[in-house]
Each structure stands twice: as structure tokens, then as C-alpha cells.
Amino acid sequence: MDDGLADLLHRVVMLLGEATRQRTDDPDGLTYSQIRLLGTLEDIEPTTQHRLAQALSVSDPAISRALRPLEASGLVQITVDPAHARRRLVRLTEAGRKAFHAAGKPLYDELRAGLVAAGFPYERYLQDTLRLAEFLASD
Secondary structure (H helix, E strand, O other): OOHHHHHHHHHHHHHHHHHHHHHHOOOOOOOHHHHHHHHHHHHHOOEEHHHHHHHHOOOHHHHHHHHHHHHHOOOEEEEEEOOEEEEEEEEEOHHHHHHHHHHHHHHHHHHHHHHHHOOOOHHHHHHHHHHHHHHHHHO
């Protein structure tokens, strides 16, 4: 790997780590893990707890523990799967969807600003990514 690219990737990881630490230090905000869980859930809902655990590469008990405070806060809803009584279906509530987008926007803006400040060609990367997605969708 090119040393310049490796350095740039290292800086990106450092920016993400710093943003994550700042979020975790905020007792009233969502942690990075919670934001990631809500975002993944938005992409695949409704889903089982097991499938959500697989999507996040964590164990079933870890997902169960992670979902408890989110359910207590009204951000997710967990119900029994009518097709299988032992399975639990997980859905975002409207409050969960709003919380995810409200927490994700500052993180996105912070990451974008950090990448640009670090010399990453963010706008070009974004345009290339959008073109690639359009190309892949056209097949």
C-alpha cells in the first residue's frame, strides 16, 4: 500500500476514534455503538435480534444488552414474532429514527470537516461514490 494512502487512512481512523470518544463522554447523547445499531436497524428493519447481531458482528446476548436501554428510552420496539414465538422482532420507533438522524448529522459533518482539514479529497470521493452507486444500480 502506498505510504500516503496508509497515512491518510490512519488519519481517518484517528478522526473517527476522536469523534467516538467525544460522543461516549456525553452522558445525554447516543454512543457511537448506539448510533451504529440504530443505523443498521434502519437499513434492515423489521428484523430479528439474531439477524441484527449478525449484521453488527456481535453476539446475540450483546445485542440483547444493547437493545435494553434503547427500548427503555423508546427508541426501538421489540415484539414477539407472530411467525415464531421464540423470536423477537426489532423496529425503530419514530423517536429512534429522529434520534439516529439527529446524532448522525453532527458526526457526519464533523467527519467531513476533519477529512477536508486532513487533506482528503472528500468532494471528489463523494462524487465518485455516487457515480459508482448509479452505475451499479443501472445493471
